[in-house]
Amino acid sequence: MAMAADAKFHVLAVDDTLIDRKLIEKLLKTSSYQVTAVDSGTRALEFLGLNNKNRNSNADASVHVEVSLIITDYCMPGMTGYDLLRKIKCSSSLKDIPVVIMSSDNIPSRINRCLEDGAEEFFLKPVQLSDVNKLRPHLMKSRCKPNINKRKAVEEIASPDGTRSRRYNELEV
Amino acid sequence: MNQMAIAALKNQYKSFVQSMFDEGVLDNQFSQLQDLQDSSNPNFVDEVITLFCNDAERIITEMNRYLNYQNVDFSKLDSNVHQLKGSSSSIGAHRMKLACVNLQQASYDRNKEECVEAFNSIRHEYCLLRSKFQFLMQIQRRIVALENNQQ
Numbered sequence: 001m002a003m004a005a006d007a008k009f010h011v012l013a014v015d016d017t018l019i020d021r022k023l024i025e026k027l028l029k030t031s032s033y034q035v036t037a038v039d040s041g042t043r044a045l046e047f048l049g050l051n052n053k054n055r056n057s058n059a060d061a062s063v064h065v066e067v068s069l070i071i072t073d074y075c076m077p078g079m080t081g082y083d084l085l086r087k088i089k090c091s092s093s094l095k096d097i098p099v100v101i102m103s104s105d106n107i108p109s110r111i112n113r114c115l116e117d118g119a120e121e122f123f124l125k126p127v128q129l130s131d132v133n134k135l136r137p138h139l140m141k142s143r144c145k146p147n148i149n150k151r152k153a154v155e156e157i158a159s160p161d162g163t164r165s166r167r168y169n170e171l172e173v
Numbered sequence: 174m175n176q177m178a179i180a181a182l183k184n185q186y187k188s189f190v191q192s193m194f195d196e197g198v199l200d201n202q203f204s205q206l207q208d209l210q211d212s213s214n215p216n217f218v219d220e221v222i223t224l225f226c227n228d229a230e231r232i233i234t235e236m237n238r239y240l241n242y243q244n245v246d247f248s249k250l251d252s253n254v255h256q257l258k259g260s261s262s263s264i265g266a267h268r269m270k271l272a273c274v275n276l277q278q279a280s281y282d283r284n285k286e287e288c289v290e291a292f293n294s295i296r297h298e299y300c301l302l303r304s305k306f307q308f309l310m311q312i313q314r315r316i317v318a319l320e321n322n323q324q
Contacts, residue, residue: 019224019260026209026217104259126202126263
């Protein structure tokens with residue numbers, strides 16, 4: 001499956017606040033990205049194909065959903081943006097997807113921890129268009145890399161049970 | 174004739190927004206929102222304002238409830254004011270944001286009296302902001318109606 005050089009990047013935005021979700025979606029669309037916006041880390045993982053739902057379904061959702069970047073709020077009930085970051089970085093199929101964290105709180109220790117533990121960028125809210133412009137190099141870099149996500153998904157179809165259960169086991173951290 | 178009316182309304186809108194900047198009611202974040210509005214999403218600003226007002230009213234009602242208890246649950250108050258501060262910041266509601274910061278401090282100090290005072294301030298700022306937003310949205314709707322008539 002050839003990828004057009006100018007195909008739009010697909011960004012997954014995660015924020016529990018409706019107004020911020022609307023804003024980030026608009027900022028990303030204005031920058032010509034395709035956007036999926038969800039309201040929690042749990043829903044983000046579902047979308048990325050990392051939960052029990054997809055294990056049983058016939059349609060392999062993770063094959064055609066190609067997320068180029070994840071941008072997430074830090075303060076969310078249940079799973080924080082940091083928790084989500086760690087789950088993604090600990091997943092063999094998702095760890096190469098760049099993750100960006102947003103927060104309304106300017107707490108240096110928080111910022112450092114996120115950056116040290118895998119986040120590409122940390123944006124202070126309210127996020128501006130100038131911040132969104134900083135995403136492009138991270139997206140370009142992930143496009144140039146061999147597509148690890150797609151390859152893994154294709155392998156799963158070839159040998160469904162073995163590969164899949166192994167993959168999910170890795171996530172039970 | 175419509176052209177002149179539309180131009181006049183647009184000027185009125187612009188001047189009124191400027192007055193809100195001058196009074197510190199709105200800050201630059203609101204301009205960012207205006208810049209994001211385009212032909213693909215001509216009601217963007219209105220939609221954001223509506224979302225903000227619904228959110229703010231819900232939170233203010235909650236905070237009022239918590240503050241009416243004998244023993245105030247400060248952690249619930251903290252989380253509410255954090256949310257409201259965030260929304261205010263996202264829409265550029267500068268004075269609302271500052272009022273939230275004051276409530277955050279009072280809540281952090283676990284001082285009920287100061288919390289009540291800070292909360293009243295928030296409520297006052299919100300009433301002011303809401304009536305100004307309603308005025309803006311009315312002008313915007315008239316502009317859209319006139320522009321649609323022209324087509």
